[in-house]
Amino acid sequence: xxxxxxxxxxxxxxxxxxxxxxxxxxxxxxxxxxxxxxxxxxxxxxxxxxxxxxxxxxxxxxxxxxxxxxxxxxxxxxxxxxxxxxxxxxxxxxxxxxxxxxxxxxxxxxxxxxxxxxxxxxxxxxxxxxxxxxxxxxxxxxxxxxxxxxxxxxxxxxxxxxxxxxxxxxxxxxxxxxxxxxxxxxxxxxxxxxxxxxxxxxxxxxxxxxxxxxxxxxxxxxxxxxxxxxxxxxxxxxxxxxxxxxxxxxxxxxxxxxxxxxxxxxxxxxxxxxxxxxxxxxxxxxxxxxxxxxxxxxxxxxxxxxxxxxxxxxxxxxxxxxxxxxxxxxxxxxxxxxxxxxxxxxxxxxxxxxxxxxxxxxxxxxxxxxxxxxxxxxxxxxxxxxxxxxxxxxxxxxxxxxxxxxxxxxxxxxxxxxxxxxxxxxxxxxxxxxxxxxxxxxxxxxxxxxxxxxxxxxxxxxxxxxxxxxxxxxxxxxxxxxxxxxxxxxxxxxxxxxxxxxxxxxxxxxxxxxxxxxxxxx
Amino acid sequence: xxxxxxxxxxxxxxxxxxxxxxxxxxxxxxxxxxxxxxxxxxxxxxxxxxxxxxxxxxxxxxxxxxxxxxxxxxxxxxxxxxxxxxxxxxxxxxxxxxxxxxxxxxxxxxxxxxxxxxxxxxxxxxxxxxxxxxxxxxxxxxxxxxxxxxxxxxxxxxxxxxxxxxxxxxxxxxxxxxxxxxxxxxxxxxxxxxxxxxxxxxxxxxxxxxxxxxxxxxxxxxxxxxxxxxxxxxxxxxxxxxxxxxxxxxxxxxxxxxxxxxxxxxxxxxxxxxxxxxxxxxxxxxxxxxxxxxxxxxxxxxxxxxxxxxxxxxxxxxxxxxxxxxxxxxxxxxxxxxxxxxxxxxxxxxxxxxxxxxxxxxxxxxxxxxxxxxxxxxxxxxxxxxxxxxxxxxxxxxxxxxxxxxxxxxxxxxxxxxxxxxxxxxxxxxxx
Numbered sequence: 001x002x003x004x005x006x007x008x009x010x011x012x013x014x015x016x017x018x019x020x021x022x023x024x025x026x027x028x029x030x031x032x033x034x035x036x037x038x039x040x041x042x043x044x045x046x047x048x049x050x051x052x053x054x055x056x057x058x059x060x061x062x063x064x065x066x067x068x069x070x071x072x073x074x075x076x077x078x079x080x081x082x083x084x085x086x087x088x089x090x091x092x093x094x095x096x097x098x099x100x101x102x103x104x105x106x107x108x109x110x111x112x113x114x115x116x117x118x119x120x121x122x123x124x125x126x127x128x129x130x131x132x133x134x135x136x137x138x139x140x141x142x143x144x145x146x147x148x149x150x151x152x153x154x155x156x157x158x159x160x161x162x163x164x165x166x167x168x169x170x171x172x173x174x175x176x177x178x179x180x181x182x183x184x185x186x187x188x189x190x191x192x193x194x195x196x197x198x199x200x201x202x203x204x205x206x207x208x209x210x211x212x213x214x215x216x217x218x219x220x221x222x223x224x225x226x227x228x229x230x231x232x233x234x235x236x237x238x239x240x241x242x243x244x245x246x247x248x249x250x251x252x253x254x255x256x257x258x259x260x261x262x263x264x265x266x267x268x269x270x271x272x273x274x275x276x277x278x279x280x281x282x283x284x285x286x287x288x289x290x291x292x293x294x295x296x297x298x299x300x301x302x303x304x305x306x307x308x309x310x311x312x313x314x315x316x317x318x319x320x321x322x323x324x325x326x327x328x329x330x331x332x333x334x335x336x337x338x339x340x341x342x343x344x345x346x347x348x349x350x351x352x353x354x355x356x357x358x359x360x361x362x363x364x365x366x367x368x369x370x371x372x373x374x375x376x377x378x379x380x381x382x383x384x385x386x387x388x389x390x391x392x393x394x395x396x397x398x399x400x401x402x403x404x405x406x407x408x409x410x411x412x413x414x415x416x417x418x419x420x421x422x423x424x425x426x427x428x429x430x431x432x433x434x435x436x437x438x439x440x441x442x443x444x445x446x447x448x449x450x451x452x453x454x455x456x457x458x459x460x461x462x463x464x465x466x467x468x469x470x471x472x473x474x475x476x477x478x479x480x481x482x483x484x485x486x487x488x489x490x491x492x493x494x495x496x497x498x499x500x501x502x503x504x505x506x507x508x509x510x511x512x513x514x515x516x517x518x519x520x521x522x
Numbered sequence: 523x524x525x526x527x528x529x530x531x532x533x534x535x536x537x538x539x540x541x542x543x544x545x546x547x548x549x550x551x552x553x554x555x556x557x558x559x560x561x562x563x564x565x566x567x568x569x570x571x572x573x574x575x576x577x578x579x580x581x582x583x584x585x586x587x588x589x590x591x592x593x594x595x596x597x598x599x600x601x602x603x604x605x606x607x608x609x610x611x612x613x614x615x616x617x618x619x620x621x622x623x624x625x626x627x628x629x630x631x632x633x634x635x636x637x638x639x640x641x642x643x644x645x646x647x648x649x650x651x652x653x654x655x656x657x658x659x660x661x662x663x664x665x666x667x668x669x670x671x672x673x674x675x676x677x678x679x680x681x682x683x684x685x686x687x688x689x690x691x692x693x694x695x696x697x698x699x700x701x702x703x704x705x706x707x708x709x710x711x712x713x714x715x716x717x718x719x720x721x722x723x724x725x726x727x728x729x730x731x732x733x734x735x736x737x738x739x740x741x742x743x744x745x746x747x748x749x750x751x752x753x754x755x756x757x758x759x760x761x762x763x764x765x766x767x768x769x770x771x772x773x774x775x776x777x778x779x780x781x782x783x784x785x786x787x788x789x790x791x792x793x794x795x796x797x798x799x800x801x802x803x804x805x806x807x808x809x810x811x812x813x814x815x816x817x818x819x820x821x822x823x824x825x826x827x828x829x830x831x832x833x834x835x836x837x838x839x840x841x842x843x844x845x846x847x848x849x850x851x852x853x854x855x856x857x858x859x860x861x862x863x864x865x866x867x868x869x870x871x872x873x874x875x876x877x878x879x880x881x882x883x884x885x886x887x888x889x890x891x892x893x894x895x896x897x898x899x900x901x902x903x904x905x906x907x908x909x910x911x912x913x914x915x916x917x918x919x920x921x922x923x924x925x926x927x928x929x930x931x932x933x934x935x936x937x938x939x940x941x942x943x944x945x946x947x948x949x950x951x952x953x954x
Contacts, residue, residue, distance in 0.1 A: 172650065172686070173650030173651070173652075174729060175626075175627075176650055321656075322656045323652055323653050323656055326652070343731065343733070344732075344733045344736045345732050345733060346729060346731040347729070347731075348728055350574075350690070350693055350725075350726070350727040351690040351693075352690055352691060352692050352693030352727055353693070353728045355690070356604065356608075356865065360863060360864050360867075360868070361864065361865070364859045364860045364862070364864040364865075364868075365859075367863055368855065368856035368857075368858075368859035368860065369856075371855040371856070371858075371859060372856055375851070375852060375855060379848065411867055411868060412796055412799060412871065415860060415868050415872070418860050418864075419853070421856050422853035422855065422856030422857065423807070423853055426810070426849040426853060429845060429852065430849070433842075433844055433845045433848070458817060459817045462813045462817065463809070463810040463814065465758060466755055466758060466759075466809035466810065467803070467807055467809070469751065469754045469755060469758060469806060470751050470755075470805055471806070472754075473747045473750050473751045473754065474747065474799055474802050476747070477746060478795070478799060479740075482799045485799055486799075489803070
């Protein structure tokens, strides 16, 4: 065997071995997409306006507080936009003082006079910072919650437009995961003004009457579920008049755990951090005998009576199942979401559907390969064998490439493999037809083969490039499974240029080097 | 074996008829896209929720539609999915402004009311691993809680996982009989489950929800991808061949997309993301035969510079016929396998590719070349709106030969030859 032939053969062998090593064992090296292994794919929108609004409220309250001691008492403020609020001052001096306070203590606000009022607008940079911060915090919180739930290899990423993409392989209880992620879990402890003595009343109007006909400025009406004591089923609504002031919130929690209450019903036990514990002690100490409303996401979960000053721990009970107590503890532990979240897109594939897809893909692949191989052998005889061997190597390189890039195999990706099988032999056909033509024109076998490869080369490049251009745009514009298709198609096509031109040629040269060949089986 | 050995078919002879047929098909295709009976848009583009549900017994579609109407989801589309023996159904609802998660909850609640009426407690067909584990711990059939309180949850949680894994094969249990045979499940636990839990009649196997916002974005992106792809092809073919061939090739691709879309619409298939991927691939692939023919044309034009373009085209097509048919045929075989065995998810994709390959082969012969000819006769050198013919015979007499329309041939030397001296025209090659 001449040296050139030997080196080329070794190169081909090296490529084959490398690709085999990269792709074996397939279970470890090739990632299966969510549509094949089962799992959830979610796209969430973080409503960062909520976070901006909270900052606006907080700063406005702070300004009014500061004004009390620093020459601008009795300021009245109201929020007039997500990142804007208006202050009305009783005197021009107070107004100027307020303006000064802002430049000293609240630098991220711009001030403008509008008549007798001052309009405060947050700087664009500050707004952007708040938004990014909210998305990052949301991502972190979701990450915490998912981790506690126990998913192997979750993917949680922030993307443009204040969105977060979540991918959870192997989950089949998508309802529960969604509740877990979406719960804002804003916990507050508020004192109940009425009814006295704990609990709530079933009638909202009665409640207002008991307050003297109108709702006082520092009180708001909240509702909660009324439950049957034994079955814990919801039977209606109860109403509470709670103070607006919130001193202790979920941020002060240091831990939350599911536990068992007096009657063995599931409850959530919590402990508070030191600062929060102090505030809690003060709150409960001053209000012994009143009800303490435990408010979750704006609804009252329960309102037990404060028997004595409570320091740093407590319980939340109210119609929990073991699972919901567990989930609430998880959510409280991982922190509250800084903004509300809506679902833009969900794709959940149960594992049985995933298996069906794999099975279908494999069956189609086997049938397709068989048909192609049989046709090549029938039409091109032994040269068909040449094409088949090149095809086998092509598939091997395809999977090796996927292993090397850690790409994910999706169902459209399997379609891409099948398509590659059909298209890879196309390149062989171009060469073989050319060889046939040259032989008919009278050339020797040797020169017909040479001319065949040479002349067909440009056609092979052109046809592959046009399909590659399509694959490129598919990759650019496509979502997950489609990207998988673009990847397999691209790798397959590039591999096919190598196998159709280099490997196929080598196989012909190998056959020709053995003995003088008069006729070619093609 | 060799087909198409030495064919001499005059492909260009009836080209006006073929162009006419193609034009009619394209118009029909445009009507399909823009006309009143719209394409069946999947939720990827229209937004909405699609739930795949498996049932223990073959569900009656009419009964399901009745349920949907009762729940105020009368516009829901309900179809069978997968093999008939799988008892699977797809329920598709349109996008709501309330958020897609409400659609899914409503569907499941409605199905529960209809197919599991009055049942309370643990549904073994819908439960998740944690609820199942908690149930087992609460009932403690193996009596481990007293002996080993710390390890009991883990013991039952492993059992729950094993049970769910067994359920994963088909998505739901058809009967409770096989429970005790699942490895890792003790007979006592199986008995407890059989007594205290029940087996619901369905399970949700998959959900796809797309909010209207994302639907709109995907539509926009899909459209962009198609347009950019076509432009990319045009640029490449222009660069490798000439503009007129580029135009011909792109026209052929456009034709393929529209005509395939016509068939797609006629069969009522669902147009979603995977379908657009198929069309994009088709655009790229249908270029292949066109390129092969153009390659041969370029070679023949170099060889015989004096031949009229129309003859060159005919010869080239005949010479590459075997190639064209074989390459298309082989790819056709592989996508046909996908169409037959590939399953419901890829059905639309496989259909587009299968029909597209057939249409594409046809268009490479009967659309690409005639269009290139047409372009040339209108805008080319010496054409109706093109530059005047060169005073010196340009690319090997091609300037003269491009005006190969039979009309111009009849009039002899034609209009654009100018006053410059030219070699005496060879005896006019009368077209047969």
